[in-house]
Amino acid sequence: MGAVGEYIKSAIASIKNNKGRSFLTMLGIIIGIWAVLTVLVIGDGLRAEAGGQMESLDVVTINASLDVTKTDKYFTPDYMRTIEQDMSCIYGITPSISWWGTATGKKRAYDIYFSAGSEVLAKKGDNKILYGRYFTEDDVDDSNYVCVISQTAARYLFGYENAVGETVDVSDADMTVEFTVVGIREDTSRDKDYAKNDSPALLGDVPYTAVARAYNKDVNALFTEVTAYLHKDNKEEANSKLRSVIENVLDIRGDGAVKIKSSSGMDATADTILNVVTVVVTLIASISLLVGGIGVMNIMTVSVTERTREIGIRKSLGARTGSILTQFLAEASILTFLGGIIGIILGLSTAKIACSLVGFSFIVNPVSMIVVVAISTGIGLFFGIYPARRAAKLDPIEALRSE
Amino acid sequence: MKKLVEIKDVSKIYNPGENEVRALNHVSLTIGEKEFVAIIGQSGSGKSTLMNMLGCLDTPTSGKYFLHGQDVSHMTDDEQSDIRNREIGFIFQGFNLIQSLTALENVELPLIYRGVGKKERERLANAALNSVGLEKRKTHRPNEMSGGQQQRVAIARAIAQAPPILLADEPTGNLDSASSKEIIKIIKRLYSEGRTVIIITHDPGIAKQAKRIITISDGKIQSDIINPDYKED
Numbered sequence: 001m002g003a004v005g006e007y008i009k010s011a012i013a014s015i016k017n018n019k020g021r022s023f024l025t026m027l028g029i030i031i032g033i034w035a036v037l038t039v040l041v042i043g044d045g046l047r048a049e050a051g052g053q054m055e056s057l058d059v060v061t062i063n064a065s066l067d068v069t070k071t072d073k074y075f076t077p078d079y080m081r082t083i084e085q086d087m088s089c090i091y092g093i094t095p096s097i098s099w100w101g102t103a104t105g106k107k108r109a110y111d112i113y114f115s116a117g118s119e120v121l122a123k124k125g126d127n128k129i130l131y132g133r134y135f136t137e138d139d140v141d142d143s144n145y146v147c148v149i150s151q152t153a154a155r156y157l158f159g160y161e162n163a164v165g166e167t168v169d170v171s172d173a174d175m176t177v178e179f180t181v182v183g184i185r186e187d188t189s190r191d192k193d194y195a196k197n198d199s200p201a202l203l204g205d206v207p208y209t210a211v212a213r214a215y216n217k218d219v220n221a222l223f224t225e226v227t228a229y230l231h232k233d234n235k236e237e238a239n240s241k242l243r244s245v246i247e248n249v250l251d252i253r254g255d256g257a258v259k260i261k262s263s264s265g266m267d268a269t270a271d272t273i274l275n276v277v278t279v280v281v282t283l284i285a286s287i288s289l290l291v292g293g294i295g296v297m298n299i300m301t302v303s304v305t306e307r308t309r310e311i312g313i314r315k316s317l318g319a320r321t322g323s324i325l326t327q328f329l330a331e332a333s334i335l336t337f338l339g340g341i342i343g344i345i346l347g348l349s350t351a352k353i354a355c356s357l358v359g360f361s362f363i364v365n366p367v368s369m370i371v372v373v374a375i376s377t378g379i380g381l382f383f384g385i386y387p388a389r390r391a392a393k394l395d396p397i398e399a400l401r402s403e
Numbered sequence: 404m405k406k407l408v409e410i411k412d413v414s415k416i417y418n419p420g421e422n423e424v425r426a427l428n429h430v431s432l433t434i435g436e437k438e439f440v441a442i443i444g445q446s447g448s449g450k451s452t453l454m455n456m457l458g459c460l461d462t463p464t465s466g467k468y469f470l471h472g473q474d475v476s477h478m479t480d481d482e483q484s485d486i487r488n489r490e491i492g493f494i495f496q497g498f499n500l501i502q503s504l505t506a507l508e509n510v511e512l513p514l515i516y517r518g519v520g521k522k523e524r525e526r527l528a529n530a531a532l533n534s535v536g537l538e539k540r541k542t543h544r545p546n547e548m549s550g551g552q553q554q555r556v557a558i559a560r561a562i563a564q565a566p567p568i569l570l571a572d573e574p575t576g577n578l579d580s581a582s583s584k585e586i587i588k589i590i591k592r593l594y595s596e597g598r599t600v601i602i603i604t605h606d607p608g609i610a611k612q613a614k615r616i617i618t619i620s621d622g623k624i625q626s627d628i629i630n631p632d633y634k635e636d
Contacts, residue, residue: 317493
């Protein structure tokens with residue numbers, strides 16, 4: 001086995017003796033690995049970015065709206081609770097409204113953007129409570145002035161994160177209401193984006209009933225559109241049942257006044273696009289690797305011809321067919337191995353720059369690095385076979401005679 | 404005297420058929436251990452074919468070749484490689500050093516193919532270089548040395564793994580007369596140390612340095628005499 005080490009050493013020496021040519025030979029491999037790796041790593045970053053939403057893909061939504069030309073009914077809080085009771089396959093149902101205001105905490109005032117709904121909003125994937133709790137069914141039913149805000153919002157308003165129990169004045173036009181913070185949720189990328197603005201905006205959730213109460217509106221005549229939250233496994237069942245349940249509860253059977261719209265699954269589309277891009281780039285890179293491999297074969301064949309005499313000398317000294325074969329295979333695979341390493345360095349650098357530009361996290365999967373190195377070394381082994389066999393099969397007398 | 408090389412009725416025919424060339428024509432030859440033989444012949448006489456045959460670089464078309472009593476006339480390439488490595492040290496006219504390797508690395512080559520470990524290899528290669536007076540040139544590459552020095556590296560390489568036979572093909576053909584004398588002196592010394600030396604040459608001046616002179620022409624041995632003028636140095 002020690003001999004193999006010697007062949008590798010002599011292969012490295014030979015690559016060093018031909019630096020320029022070796023580099024040009026590696027170029028095809030370098031570019032191929034570079035391209036593949038860049039796309040793979042950016043793809044991983046993109047998937048991780050979508051990860052929050054991906055996780056919440058377990059939770060899907062269905063929208064239901066009333067055609068106001070066909071009915072004058074509204075989704076009242078009572079109706080909504082009844083629908084929830086009649087449909088065990090959903091987590092809950094809520095109107096989806098948003099509310100801008102100015103929030104004044106201990107420190108100073110900021111714009112705040114509230115998602116208002118029922119306690120079922122807690123099921124949204126990006127609602128991870130860090131401190132305190134989400135608002136409850138009772139909070140909704142009692143129209144309590146309570147809110148859940150993000151980590152960033154808590155820091156901006158109060159100067160620290162665990163602000164559970166603090167109060168915040170929320171005002172809009174002449175109206176001002178004091179809300180109690182009952183929970184702090186983990187930041188999402190949106191929180192960071194909103195807070196980055198010149199005039200930072202904060203995010204939080206409130207019960208929809210509290211908003212109605214603040215504006216002194218009749219909550220029984222506000223909502224013609226609701227969103228049901230459910231586990232994705234229940235999607236079919238919920239889709240088929242929701243319309244008839246709503247028609248029953250609201251007593252509008254046969255009017256054709258209920259429109260149902262399932263969530264379209266944007267993330268799945270993005271994932272498909274990403275997969276297509278990955279396949280296309282992988283294909284291009286494979287061609288580059290193939291061409292690179294043929295380049296290696298070409299140069300190795302030239303090298304064998306140039307070094308015919310050396311091969312003859314080695315044979316006369318007792319080199320077996322296998323020794324010569326190993327030497328040239330080692331040379332080809334070290335060449336492509338180095339190409340792979342350079343490609344990895346370039347690919348990771350490019351991906352790191354790209355990821356930091358678009359704000360993805362830079363994730364390096366060690367397994368794919370090993371696979372890449374194995375592939376590039378394998379290309380050298382494969383495309384080195386032909387020239388190496390040629391070298392090994394040379395007749396020593398002929399080889400010694402050549403100049 | 405023990406037989407080392409025994410060639411029995413060997414022929415080598417190139418281009419069998421109408422234009423066939425009989426490079427060796429029913430040649431028989433025995434060389435014992437610790438002999439000093441010159442094989443002399445003009446170009447085209449068949450001496451190179453004979454040398455390739457003796458060096459296990461080529462196989463006979465017919466006849467048998469016994470080396471150390473072992474029939475080596477019909478071996479596979481790898482078996483021939485092993486025999487060359489174990490039994491024969493080549494000294495070529497054109498030195499045949501590998502240009503990208505240092506003197507020491509060149510001398511180590513046959514030991515690598517022998518499977519000798521690194522330490523032992525370096526010790527043997529150093530000893531061989533010392534014995535040809537090149538202790539100061541070990542890290543030099545062939546193109547940094549004179550022809551005489553290169554040939555001495557080649558000799559060191561040939562003796563590094565102590566083969567019983569040294570096969571020298573026109574060893575002084577590319578050298579000036581001073582270097583030639585030096586090389587012949589070394590070869591004679593190697594003989595006196597107990598090796599079998601076979602020199603293939605066209606030069607009677609070189610041939611008469613040997614103890615036994617075999618003349619070959621037209622693929623046949625014309626004469627095989629003990630050199631009356633042989634003198635020890």
